[in-house]
Amino acid sequence: MSEDRTPQEAYGHWKEKWFQRHEKLIEIARDELGLEEYPEDPDKQRAYHDRMAELKSSDEELQRAERKRDEVLEELIEENAPHGSEADKIRCIKKAILQIKNNQLAEFLGLSQNYVTKFRVTLRGDVIRSDIPQSVREKIRKRDGDACVRCGETSELRLHHINPVLRCEKGECHVPENLATLCEGCHHLAHEDGSDVVLTYDSTDGFWEWVNEGGESSRTSP
Numbered sequence: 001m002s003e004d005r006t007p008q009e010a011y012g013h014w015k016e017k018w019f020q021r022h023e024k025l026i027e028i029a030r031d032e033l034g035l036e037e038y039p040e041d042p043d044k045q046r047a048y049h050d051r052m053a054e055l056k057s058s059d060e061e062l063q064r065a066e067r068k069r070d071e072v073l074e075e076l077i078e079e080n081a082p083h084g085s086e087a088d089k090i091r092c093i094k095k096a097i098l099q100i101k102n103n104q105l106a107e108f109l110g111l112s113q114n115y116v117t118k119f120r121v122t123l124r125g126d127v128i129r130s131d132i133p134q135s136v137r138e139k140i141r142k143r144d145g146d147a148c149v150r151c152g153e154t155s156e157l158r159l160h161h162i163n164p165v166l167r168c169e170k171g172e173c174h175v176p177e178n179l180a181t182l183c184e185g186c187h188h189l190a191h192e193d194g195s196d197v198v199l200t201y202d203s204t205d206g207f208w209e210w211v212n213e214g215g216e217s218s219r220t221s222p
Ligand SMILES: [Zn+2]
Pocket: 148, 149, 150, 151, 152, 153, 182, 183, 184, 185, 186, 187
């Protein structure tokens, strides 16, 4: 890591490098296969995914960015939680790198995304573990029809706290009225910068307005 970069900056830098290179590989794969956009035909989709997998596994620039990105995380752990538990490691990284994605952190630590997601950064920058009771989880999933309330996506779903954990009064945090099912993409948008600190809306009503603005289907506050 460069000495004048904070871990957060270094992580952002390599994440961006990775993203740019990944975009380039998509372009290369599409050019080779003569595709203007993502194909609808399943055979062409398979050919495209196979080619992307080949390109990604042999591309040095992409792998370098990935390695550098992970090195930042290794260094953070080494400096702050070398003998800590998995929970300590998650806390250490989330505290230092607000924009880290749960799926990348989970992959890096070899943990499930579900577990990593439980650790949330509060408005004060602390990392706390927040567990939504299983019965409440199931209730919300059912209420929201196992789909993102904003765009209708059915994969990579997560439960979103409409009012962030620290803004809730005790006991009103993990209640159905404060929870909504969002997909990974919409959840990212809700948190604007991908962290728990900045939200796209400023109230519960504001949340449901935001949901209805962005989506195809119209949902109302349950
Ligand atoms: Zn969505």
